[in-house]
Amino acid sequence: MQVTLLHHTPLIICANAIRTCWQSFDKSDSGGKRDKELIDRVGNKFKHSSTLEHLYYNFYIKGISRALLQELARHRMASLSVKSTRYTLKELKDEVEFTQKDIKRAKKYLVFTDVALVDEMSIKALENLRKVLVQGISNDKAKYCLPESYKTELTWSINARSLQNFLSLRSSKSALWEIRELAKEIFNALPEDHKYLFEHYMAKEG
């Protein structure tokens, strides 16, 4: 999978939102150490968490499975625009038959696990889907035989408060392995000076 941070709100916007309450704009150091401490103190320690909603992050996420997508979509406090199978399944029509040997070619379309039998069955499902499409059946009907491992991509936007919740739930050992990987990639893609707001929400490795 590939996670790209497209855009983010500078810290000073959040610090200024907090300073609005006390009208203490003159104490700002333009998103520097003092502002960072203020955001952590008010947003995290004082639990005035709504102030963190002024910080927005826009990501492009590529190469995740539709199994992961349906878990990601459960996070209601985020916005998603997802690659549409309705418009894009034709990408499979020009492919020749997929056999079990075609792991490299199938990887363009499927997320593989570390279980050979599962991956083998995924390739079979991909080939079944290809066969349906070359018969001229519409994408809207053909998509009902898509495997959950089929790759997708999306633009995902989320505010800092909701991202803390997401990282805490989805970096946990009890979360699905693929969404744990995504949580890690999302954390890594954050701007270095924003990471301090999230590092305590990441589950410890190991």
Ligand SMILES: Cc1cc2nc3c(=O)[nH]c(=O)nc-3n(C[C@H](O)[C@H](O)[C@H](O)COP(=O)(O)OP(=O)(O)OC[C@H]3O[C@@H](n4cnc5c(N)ncnc54)[C@H](O)[C@@H]3O)c2cc1C
């Ligand atoms: C380990 C794990 C296992 C899971 N297993 C299952 C499962 O078996 N079946 C299943 O259906 N789901 C499952 N889920 C999904 C889970 O139930 C949540 O839907 C998902 O994690 C999104 O969390 P959220 O509601 O906190 O996030 P968001 O929807 O982004 O909401 C963020 C926060 O906003 C507040 N909020 C949002 N909507 C409301 C509301 N209507 N009322 C009050 N407060 C609200 C809450 O504080 C919430 O934490 C699982 C999640 C995890 C992490």
